[in-house]
Amino acid sequence: MARAVVTVPARAKRGEIVEIKTLAQHAMETGFRRTQTGELIPRDIIRTFTCSYNGVEVFRCDLHPAIAANPLIAFTTVATESGTLSFQWAGDNGYTVTEIAPIRVE
Amino acid sequence: MTTRREFLVLTAAALVPAAVEAQVDPNLAANRKAAFQAALRKVLGDAKVQHGRVKLQLPPLIDNGNSVPLSVTVASPMTEADHVKAIHVLTEKNPLPDVVSVALGPRAGRAWISTRVRLADTQTVTAIAQMSDGSFWSDSAEVVVTLSACLEEGLI
Numbered sequence: 001m002a003r004a005v006v007t008v009p010a011r012a013k014r015g016e017i018v019e020i021k022t023l024a025q026h027a028m029e030t031g032f033r034r035t036q037t038g039e040l041i042p043r044d045i046i047r048t049f050t051c052s053y054n055g056v057e058v059f060r061c062d063l064h065p066a067i068a069a070n071p072l073i074a075f076t077t078v079a080t081e082s083g084t085l086s087f088q089w090a091g092d093n094g095y096t097v098t099e100i101a102p103i104r105v106e
Numbered sequence: 107m108t109t110r111r112e113f114l115v116l117t118a119a120a121l122v123p124a125a126v127e128a129q130v131d132p133n134l135a136a137n138r139k140a141a142f143q144a145a146l147r148k149v150l151g152d153a154k155v156q157h158g159r160v161k162l163q164l165p166p167l168i169d170n171g172n173s174v175p176l177s178v179t180v181a182s183p184m185t186e187a188d189h190v191k192a193i194h195v196l197t198e199k200n201p202l203p204d205v206v207s208v209a210l211g212p213r214a215g216r217a218w219i220s221t222r223v224r225l226a227d228t229q230t231v232t233a234i235a236q237m238s239d240g241s242f243w244s245d246s247a248e249v250v251v252t253l254s255a256c257l258e259e260g261l262i
Contacts, residue, residue, distance in 0.1 A: 017215035030224070032201050053213065061208040066200050066224045068173040074220040078213055 006087055008101040012079035020051065021074045024089050024097060030065035046091035049073055054083035063091075079105045138199055145203035149194045149234055153242050160245040162195075162233040171225040171255040176205075180217035180235045180243070184210075190217040192236040199229040224255035 007021040024046060031043025043065065051059040058077050077085075087099045161179045168174050180190045189212045195205040205223050217235070225231070228251050234244045 030201070056213075058213040059208070059210065061206055061219070062204075063206055064204040065202055066197060066205040068222040068224050072220070072222050074177075075208075075210075076214055076216045076218055078215040080213070 004087070004089060004097045004099045006085075006099050006101050008085055008103055010102070011104040011106060014079060014081075014105050016079045017076050018079050018103070019074065019076050020085070021072070022049070022051075022087055022099075023070060023072050024049075025070055026089075026091070026095070028063075028065065028067055028069045028071060032065070044092045044095075046071060046089050046095060048088075048090050050088050051075070051077070052086045052088075053077060054081065055086075079103060081105050138201070138203075142196065142198050142203040145196050149196070149207075149236075150242055153240065155234060155242040155244045157244060159243040160193075160233050160235045162231065162245040162247045164231055164247045164249050166248065167250045168225065168252065170253045171227075171251040172253075173222045174225050174249070174251075175220070176223045176231070177218065177220035178233045178235075178245075182217045182235075182237065184212050184215055184217055186212050187238070189238045190214075190235050191238050193217070193219060194234045194236075195223070196232045196234070197225065197229060198232075199227040200224070201226060205231075225249060225251050226254050227251060 004022065004024040009018050012018050026046050029041055029044040033041045035041060045065055046063050049061050049063065050057055059075050061073065063071060082103065082105045085101045085103055089097045159181045163177045164174065178193050178195065180193065182188065182190045190210050193208040193210065196203045197205055206221060208219050210217060228249065230246050230248055232244055232246045234242055236242055
């Protein structure tokens with residue numbers, strides 16, 4: 001089953017730069033590997049990852065087969081207001097996972 | 107009037123080339139070089155790329171190319187007027203040159219990303235940052251890979 005883990009500090013000062021780490025469980029099959037009988041294993045990867053802060057997109061990235069299995073993406077954002085950060089992964093074969101993390105800004 | 111058969115043939119013809127292009131035999135050095143140049147053009151357009159401001163961090167020697175920690179930091183104040191718009195990471199010898207493309211903005215606070223990548227061979231990895239003023243900056247890192255990713259493909 002598709003799972004994802006995100007690490008967001010629970011509270012932050014206003015204007016502080018917070019570090020966010022995300023990890024999605026996914027094989028990231030490249031589409032270049034073959035089975036023992038020589039058949040190409042079809043590509044199955046996560047194509048995009050986006051992070052929205054209270055509905056406003058703050059980070060987005062496009063992934064390619066060269067990203068290792070179980071993609072780890074770490075980035076930063078400015079803690080502007082209390083609310084929720086939502087993370088979305090989307091990929092081949094209809095793969096979508098959404099994860100939500102609350103943040104309290106003081 | 108287009109018959110159902112004609113329609114199917116036409117749509118199949120329109121769809122196939124894109125899929126095939128991505129799967130051209132990546133083992134040929136010439137193909138890989140051309141793919142890298144094409145990826146570079148796609149990122150840069152006609153703009154010139156300057157060295158500096160970007161810092162690409164990769165271990166110089168890697169035992170296993172299947173999971174290599176990579177981080178990119180760009181020296182930028184990340185304000186509304188002057189920030190990093192995008193970061194692209196490209197490789198020379200992977201079957202596909204693109205690794206990751208990131209879209210950032212002033213809300214990122216710091217122009218930094220960290221991830222884990224696959225490397226098919228000992229090669230040079232390039233990171234390119236696009237600034238809000240339209241300039242491009244880059245950094246490259248030489249990486250020695252002892253056990254490559256995609257080994258079963260005979261990519262070495």
